[in-house]
Amino acid sequence: MDFVVKAVKKLSLNEWGSKFLAIFPLTIWLAACTDAPKESSLQSSQDTLYAIPWEEVQAYMKAAPSPLQVAAWLKQEKVSFIREALHDPTLATKYGGIQGAATLGIYLTDMAYAYSTQHYQEAYEYLSSVNRLAARYGVDDILSVDRIRLLEKLQDRPDSAQKLLSQYYGEMQQRLEETGQQVMLRHMILGGWIESLHLTLALLEKEPQKQQLAEMITLQKSLIPLLIKLYSIDTAATASSRQVIQHLLSIQESINTVVSESTDNRPVTKVEKGVIQMQFTSKATGLSAQQLHLLKRPVSELRQYMIKV
Amino acid sequence: MRAFLRAVFWLSVGLPLFLSAQTSCKDLIPTCRDAYMENFGWDGRYWRAELYGGETSEIYYTFFRGIRYRLIPCGSSSTKAPLHIRLYNANRTLLLDTRQQGDRAYWDLELSTTQLLLIELYYPSGDGCAALLIGHRAPMEASTRQ
Numbered sequence: 001m002d003f004v005v006k007a008v009k010k011l012s013l014n015e016w017g018s019k020f021l022a023i024f025p026l027t028i029w030l031a032a033c034t035d036a037p038k039e040s041s042l043q044s045s046q047d048t049l050y051a052i053p054w055e056e057v058q059a060y061m062k063a064a065p066s067p068l069q070v071a072a073w074l075k076q077e078k079v080s081f082i083r084e085a086l087h088d089p090t091l092a093t094k095y096g097g098i099q100g101a102a103t104l105g106i107y108l109t110d111m112a113y114a115y116s117t118q119h120y121q122e123a124y125e126y127l128s129s130v131n132r133l134a135a136r137y138g139v140d141d142i143l144s145v146d147r148i149r150l151l152e153k154l155q156d157r158p159d160s161a162q163k164l165l166s167q168y169y170g171e172m173q174q175r176l177e178e179t180g181q182q183v184m185l186r187h188m189i190l191g192g193w194i195e196s197l198h199l200t201l202a203l204l205e206k207e208p209q210k211q212q213l214a215e216m217i218t219l220q221k222s223l224i225p226l227l228i229k230l231y232s233i234d235t236a237a238t239a240s241s242r243q244v245i246q247h248l249l250s251i252q253e254s255i256n257t258v259v260s261e262s263t264d265n266r267p268v269t270k271v272e273k274g275v276i277q278m279q280f281t282s283k284a285t286g287l288s289a290q291q292l293h294l295l296k297r298p299v300s301e302l303r304q305y306m307i308k309v
Numbered sequence: 310m311r312a313f314l315r316a317v318f319w320l321s322v323g324l325p326l327f328l329s330a331q332t333s334c335k336d337l338i339p340t341c342r343d344a345y346m347e348n349f350g351w352d353g354r355y356w357r358a359e360l361y362g363g364e365t366s367e368i369y370y371t372f373f374r375g376i377r378y379r380l381i382p383c384g385s386s387s388t389k390a391p392l393h394i395r396l397y398n399a400n401r402t403l404l405l406d407t408r409q410q411g412d413r414a415y416w417d418l419e420l421s422t423t424q425l426l427l428i429e430l431y432y433p434s435g436d437g438c439a440a441l442l443i444g445h446r447a448p449m450e451a452s453t454r455q
Contacts, residue, residue, distance in 0.1 A: 055358055055366065058356065058368075059367045059368055059369055060369065062354060062356070062368065062369065062370065063369035063370065063371065063425060064371065065371040065373070066352050066354070068350075068352055069352070069371070069373065069376075069445065072350075072373075072376060072445065072447065073373040073374075073375065073376060073423075075447075076373075076375045076376065076447055077375075159350075159446075162350060163350035163351070166350050166351065166352035166353065167351065167352065167353045168353070169352055169353065170351070170352040170353020170354040171353050173353070173354055174353065174354070212374075215374060215422055215423040216423065218422075218423070219371065219423050219424070219425060221399075222399035222424075222425035223371065223425050226369055226425075262400075264398060264399075264400040264402060265398050265399075265422075265424065266398065266402060266404070267404060267420070267421070269404060269405055271405070271410050274413050274415070274416055274417060275416075275417045275418075275419070276396075276405060276416055276417065276418045276419070277418075277419050277420075277421075278404065278405075278418070278419070278420045278421065278424075279421045280420065280421050280422045280424065282422065283422055
């Protein structure tokens with residue numbers, strides 16, 4: 001405990017956000033003392049092996065953008081922060097198993113979004129929840145006290161902190177893979193993906209003038225078939241996998257109703273001094289309130305399926 | 310008995326060679342990262358495969374508009390041939406083959422709209438390990454640093 005106290009004393013506390021950050025290592029340390037999760041139907045489900053080589057699974061597994069990549073894009077789009085759209089970080093202790101892995105992805109997305117919109121206190125609340133859940137899968141050392149301190153030091157350099165968080169996320173994925181927890185990794189990726197879609201819809205609803213965010217919806221036309229494949233290739237087709245596929249099919253149906261564009265985009269490509277620039281002719285069309293409503297329902301249903309306690 | 314001895318021989322010779330190829334490919338990744346990632350952010354993820362007899366490795370990746378990506382093909386082949394990249398759209402229509410653009414250690418990529426692309430790694434000749442690292446940064450970061 002002494003090292004935490006010393007670290008707190010060493011920090012210069014210039015603003016309320018910094019004060020929170022100063023006690024954050026302690027929060028993380030305390031977070032390790034978690035309650036046992038209550039079992040739900042999704043938690044108790046066992047998943048299975050894949051019928052195809054892992055290299056092939058990987059091709060689908062990494063198709064969905066990482067939470068950090070989504071956050072970097074949202075930052076670029078200068079979006080606002082909508083706290084009420086995020087998942088409750090205090091529920092972290094309630095999850096375990098594959099539901100916990102999915103929620104880990106959800107919290108990672110919420111954390112990255114809060115961080116990219118400079119809501120540091122909220123970001124660290126989510127980081128605490130991520131740490132609690134990560135402990136269940138043996139990856140909590142990736143977000144150790146030392147590493148959190150390093151993040152604190154980079155608070156005035158958000159881009160560097162963002163890079164560091166990206167690195168931690170990558171390490172987490174690598175570790176899950178190397179420790180034979182590919183199934184958990186798949187659910188973490190799905191959780192991160194559904195939260196990014198949920199957030200985009202919430203942002204489009206709140207800021208309808210930012211219609212360029214609709215690109216994320218158009219993207220799903222190419223992405224969802226890969227996610228469906230990812231859940232169709234496990235050998236046992238468990239109840240949870242079948243359930244996820246049903247939800248994904250519902251989302252796909254809504255997206256196809258709303259987005260008419262073809263996925264066969266052919267850009268004008270220019271290559272100069274090692275820089276490839278691809279100019280696509282098609283642009284994402286905006287979404288009406290009615291279309292948003294149509295999309296929100298199936299997205300919300302899958303999200304609820306993952307986070308219900 | 311002879312078959313058994315042959316199997317033992319190939320296992321004792323082949324397995325260490327296979328493992329060493331795996332390790333050397335993994336070992337290349339930090340070298341490529343340190344040499345070419347520069348000020349791009351890297352999420353620590355990479356793709357790695359052993360390619361034999363014209364095999365290719367495929368990766369789907371989402372590229373966002375407004376972000377510059379750095380693609381670093383990283384590997385070594387038996388013929389010293391460079392590792393090349395083909396980029397396809399989600400419908401597998403070929404968009405670009407870096408082999409037609411000359412040999413480079415890395416390629417930067419920018420897209421006018423957010424897209425899911427399929428990246429294919431291949432060696433024009435020989436066998437070898439192939440890995441890919443993808444870095445990203447906002448174009449604004451690039452201009453402020455230069």
